[in-house]
Amino acid sequence: MPIRVGMVSLGCSKNLVDSERMLAKLRAHGYQLVTEPGEADVAIVNTCGFIQSAKEEAIETILELGALKKDGTLKKIILTGCLTERYQEEAAELFTEADAVIGIGNNRDIVDILDHVLAGERVVQFGKKSDAELKGDRIITTLPFFAYLKIAEGCSNNCTYCAIPAIRGPYRSVPMEDVLDEARWLAEHHVTELIVIAQDTTRYGADLYGKSRLPELLRELCHIDGIRWVRVLYCYPERITEELLDVLAEEPHMVPYLDLPIQHCDEEILRRMHRPGNEETLRNLITHIRERVPEITLRTTLITGFPGETKEQFNRLGDFVQDMQFDHLGCFAYSEEEGTKAAEFEDQVDEDVRAHRADILMEQQAEVSAAKNAAKLGKRMTAVVEGYDKYAGCYFGRTAADAPDIDGKVFIKSSSRLRLGQYITVEVFDTMDYDLLAEEVTDEPAE
Template identity: 35%
Template sequence: PEGVAPVSGPRAPLRRRLDGSPVASVKLASGCDRRCSFCAIPSFRGSFISRRPSDVLNETRWLAEQGVKEIMLVSENNTSYGKDLGDIRLLETMLPELAEIDGIERVRVSYLQPAEMRPGLIDALTSTPNVAPYFDLSFQHSAPDVLRAMRRFGDTDRFLELLDTIRSKAPQAGVRSNFIVGFPGETEADLAELERFLTGARLDAIGVFGYSDEDGTEAATYENKLDQDVVDERLARVSRLAEELVAQRAEERVGETVHVLVESVGSVDGEEWGAVGRAAHQAPETDGQVQFTSGEGLTVGRIVEAKVVGTEGVDLVAEPLLGSLPCTEEAAR
């Protein structure tokens, strides 16, 4: 039907656009094959099942016809896309095809597993025109003992090395992550190790959550749980640190030229900012935004160059450079 996305397959999402936003999500897969001890998702969403590339491409073409300028690829673990189709590097192959679709000006990939990051995927995310150099990396913690209890892999130094590799290829790359504090068995030394990682990682956005049991998970059966007041204290402590660090990271971007997708023009929350949008390092709703010093000449859905002249917490304040050539994500690297 007119206005309804093309679909195929038993799990294909039938969708109709309900608004005129220049941004839309596109589902890459359903389910998850990882068995993190704190997560119940595999128990009710099943195994990881990738959508066929043709379906993803067709849906993106349809969205472009509806006026979408940025697509965000979503699943429980985008680094695994294609493994059940016989090609674990399918995402690297598909990204250039998505980015070349007429009308699509930015492709963003969400939710990546640090332990599954590979050189080819890093290269694709940092060097493909119109693909945002953006890394939503699910670190969760950085202390080895806690990660093992979570059934995850890595440590502070390996994670920092991964970030160094990314930034060596794309210095302005955006990185965000979520973390769980107060996990069963977490010691003060473990928490200090997490703080060491956060301080060195220079993340653009940080989500911090206190551990709580999820029914049906392995972690819910652990006996070495922390008292709730300890969990709450650690949550407050790390949240304060995270807030300071993301504000510092935003300040580091003052003077940078960023490429901003304009999402609204006019007043925002009662304040006359002129226009608001998001740079390549900012995902919708979670990572802050760019507040323009002037909305003159700006239209929703356009990507414009802007110079960062200040910050408001995690948000950037930027002056649009309207005399610039049309922008692509290639110029943002």
């Protein structure tokens, strides 16, 4: 009977791509993949170590798997990912229940490592960060019609609050021909929506080609047979170019959606974050984007309670958010991460104040989102079907204005049997704060 292996992938979609590559290697070598760790002989945890809450989730997961191993349900545990890469010696010493503790540069050797573990060895290996794989076969673990396309590894922006450059190393673009080969492979395997990701997608190609080639890459992706939607995340505001806006405005398969993590609007806070710009440049940029691409959906992320943030600076951020009317917004209380420059700043804001300020902005955004959704009443739009909710008695999915997992959904009434990944036209008849209620329209095809 083949050895059963289960993968627990924590954290971001970039981590998920790494997990999918490891799964492909394991299946190719005869291991049986299972979705539930409780059904596995071996559990692999691809950890996240970005902020405190992510570290806590990883530790909790490891302890739960340790309990399964103790009662004999699980035989072996392998740990990898950002948490182990960041805390190498501590992880190897602390997580005694783990049979292997490895770094991101060792994921390419996951089959060999698993063989050693099954032979009774305890493996502790931390290779070069630059050995992290930039390409390779994958097993798609998302819904089968969409996939994340990671176009770079690492980061060179060196924001003072962020540990990613220390964990993942400097920015390394995947050569364009390799990205396009992977995208074509995904399309051949029935993926119709590509979600382009990296720590900073707008920097793509600068290290290889001397300039950003994201616009060129996106155009090429839009022209791959079978691809219906191309979406891009993690675009830095200072690198939004006219060429990128041209692609968003002109390519029919490029969804008019832009993820623009600004983090703050106050010039002094941005300077201390080691990020360029100020409120005026951000206002001008957002206005310009909306003029160039009138149908654009804008998403952003913010940090509250960054060291030194005064009440006045926070209020200015709140006013800015109210004025900008972002379609989607995520807000995080500042997490004081050891090893980062910001953690050494003396004027740390009280943790309760950080969290309270984040709550205020999210309450404010809920009102903005509700008003934006209300404006969609009676509108027709294309939606992709993601599943059926047996309790609600209806289908659900997403519109082009919504990225998976982080944005809203549309709940769909239909008299016909819909299939997973089907693109349909719907008409909105009711709304919730973040979600839409709609009915399938059968008198016109989906775009």
